[in-house]
Amino acid sequence: MDELNDLFFAYSTTIGVLGINGLLALSVWLTLYCGQLTLGNAAFMGIAAYSSALLTMRADVPFPLALLIGALLAGLVALPLGATVFRLRGVYLAIATLAFGEVIRVVILAIPATGKGQGLVGIPPTTELWHIYLSLAVVTYLLARVRLSTIGRAWSAIREDEVAAASQGIAVRRYKLLAFVLGALIAGLAGGLSAHFNFALQPDEFGFARAVQILVFAVVGGVPNVLGPLLGALLFTVLPEILRSLQEYRDIFQGAVLVLVIVYLPRGLVTLFQLRRTRRLQRVGAADVA
C-alpha cells in the first residue's frame, strides 16, 4: 500500500498534467467534430491561466471563483472572435485562429502585470488532483451527451456537408460558434487549473507549440467520440513518462505517431477499439476536416 502511495506521489504531477491535457484535447474536439480546424485553444488556455492566477494572487479572489471568471473570460473573447473568423474555412480558419493565438501571446508579453517574458511566479498551488479529475469527468460526460443530442447531430451534419446542412435548416455559423465558444470555456478551465497546479506561468507555454500539441492529442486519438481525444492525451502524456528513455525522443515519437496515424488510421486510434459496426457508422476524424 505504501509503495502504491509512493508511486502515486512520484507521479502526481504527471497525473495532473494528464487530466489537464485531457481537458485541452476535449476543447479542440468540439470544433473538430463539426469539421473545423481551429488552433486558438492554447491562447484561450493562456487567457484563463493568467487572469485566474492574477485574480487569486493580486485580488484574493477565492480559487473556484477565479477559475470560473478565467474560463468565462476565455469564452467571452471567443465569442466575437468566432463570430468573425467563421466566415473563413479550412486552412484560412486555421491560420486566422493561429494568428489570434500569437496576438494573445504578444499581448501577454507586453502587459507588465503578467511579468512579461519573466513569467508569473508564486501562484498559490490550490489545484488538487481531484479538482482536475472532477472537471474532466463532468466535461467528458456533458460532451458525450451533447454529442447525441440535436446539437451534436447538427455538428455532424455541418462536418459532412455545410451547404446541405444549411438547407436542412441548421444555422451553420451559429452552431460552429457554439462549438468554438464551448471549446474556449473548456480550454479556459484547463488553463485556470493548470496555473494553480504549476506555481508559475510562462507566455511561451501558450504559443504555437501548445496549439499544435492540443491538436495532436485529438487527431491522433480520434474524433468519432469523446474517448478519442482522451486516448490521445493519455498516449502522449504517459508514454514518455513510462519510457524514460523516450524523453529525449519525445517529439520524434510524437511526430512519427502523428504521421502514421494520419496516413494509416485517419480516424484516429480510437477506431482500433470500436466494434466494426459503430466504426462504420461514425467515420469522422482528421480525414473529415476540410
Added chain:
Amino acid sequence: MLLETAGLTKRFGGVTAVDGIDLSVAPGQVFGLIGPNGAGKTTLINLLSGQLRADAGAVRFDGADVTASPAHRLTYLGLARTFQGVRLFKGLSVLENVLVGRHVRMRSDVLARLVPFRAAGAGDRAAALALLDRVGLRARAGALAGELAYGDQRRLEIARALASEPRLLILDEPAAGMNPTESVGLRSLMTELVAGGLTIILIEHDVRLVMDACARVAVLNFGRKIAEGTPAEIQADPLVREAYLGAADG
C-alpha cells in the same frame, strides 16, 4: 401565390447567370423549370433556397419578402430542396440523415439528454422511420448514406427534404441516374405529395417527365425566362423549340 420572384438577377463576374426572372408558383401543383445546360436553372434555385444572394430583384414566399433570408431560415419557413448530384451526409446513417432533415421541427433535446441514460426524441424517430417507409428505405435505416446505390441516395435525399415538413419542395434533377422503374416511382410519389397539399418545383432534363408531371412549365435560356405556360403551350412555342428542344435534338 406561394412563391413569387420579381426581376431576380444574379451575376458572376461579367456573366449574368440569372437575368430579371419573374416567376409565380401557385400552391398545390408541380411547376416545371427547364432549359438547356447553363441556362441558369441551378443558379435560380440556389437563389430561391437562399444558397446564393441575389444582386437585384425580390423573392416572396407565402407573401413574406425572403430575398435576403439565409437558407436555414427558408427551411424553417417551409421550403426544402434536393441537390443536383445529391448532397447527403454520407458518413451518417440513413436514419440520421432524415433526423437532420427534421432539425427545424424538433425541439432541442440537450437538457433532456444531460440526464443519464435518457434517450430523447422517440416521436421524431418514428416520424423519420415513417418517411423512410414512404420512399422504401426503411430496411436500410441503419446503413451509411454513402453506401446506398445512387437511386436510393436520391430517394433518401427526398425523404430528408420532406422531413422538414415543407410547403414547397424544390427537386433539382431528381430523375438523373434513376432507372425507368425508379423514375415511374418518383412520378407517383410526386403525385401523392401534391395531392397531400405540397407544391413542387421540378428541374429536370427528362422532358417527358416534366411534360407528364407538371401543371405549368417555365423555360429558361441564357438566364432569361423565354416562355411559361402549360406543357402543351410550351411544346407548341416556337421560341422554346428553337432554344431548347431544337438544341436537345440537334
Added chain:
Amino acid sequence: MLEQIYNAVFVGSIYALFALGFTLVFSVLDILNLAHPAIFTVGAFTALFVMQAGVPAPLALVIAAVVCGLLGVLLDRVAFAPLRRRGAPPLSAMISSIGVALILTRLIQLRYGPDLQAYPAGSVPSGVLDVGSLQLDGLRLVIIVVALALMVGLTFLVRRTPLGRQLRALAEDPRAARLLGVDVERAIAATFFISAGLGGVAGVLYGFATNSPYSQMGLPFELKAFTVMVVGGMGSIPGALVGAYLLSFGETASLAFLPSELRDAFAFGLLFIVLLVRPNGLLGQKSPDRV
C-alpha cells in the same frame, strides 16, 4: 533612415525566399506545408555541418540547397503521397506535415542542442560598405542579391519553362493536367525539390546574416510567412513577393509608433485584418470561400 530601409529590404528578402517555397507548394497542391520552417532550419544546420568540416560558405550554400531539396522530395513521399493517393482533404496533409516538423526539429536538437550556434570563425564572408556616412553590412547586400536572383529565377521557371507550364496546369486542375500528359508525380517531386531548396537557402542566408542558427529559428518565419501569403493572396507567387516586402517595411515603420515588444503584433494584426477584410489577399485569385 537609409540603414533602416536597407535592413527592411534584407528582412523582406528572407521573408520572400521563405514564403516562395511555402507558396509554391500551396499553389500547386493546396497543402500548407508546416514542415517548411523545419526545412529552413535544416538548411542553416547543413551549412553549419559542412562548414565545420572546412567547406567554404558558397559551396555550403549549394550543398544545403540540394540536401533540403532532396529532403523535400522525401517529405512528400513519406507524409503527403499516401494521403494524395487516398484523396484525403488538404488539411490532413497539413497535420501530417506538423508531425514531420516535430521530428526534424528534434533531430537537430539531438545533434546541436537547443541553444544558439555559430559558424566557424571567419568562414562566413563579411565586409562593410561605406555609403556616405553610413556603414552597411556587406554580407546582407550579397544575401539580397542572391535572394533577388532566386526570385527572378523562380518566376522565370514558372512562367517560361515547360516544367513551369506543367506546374501551372497541375495547380489549375490535376485531372486535366494528367490528361494533358503531365507526369504528375514527377512534377510534384520537382515542386517539393524547388520549394524545400528555396527554404533551405533562406535558412542558410539567414543563418549567415545572424551567425546564430538555432533549432527553432524557423518558427518565427512560419508565422510571418502566413502573413506574407495571406496578404499577397494564398498561392500567388508575385503576391508573396509583394507581401514579403510590405510586411518587412511595415514592421520597420511600426517601430516608430509601437513599442518593440509589440513588433510581432503588427504582423499578426495585419494577417488577421487582411483575412477578415480581404481574404483573397491583395493579388490572389483563389477564393477561400468556395461553395
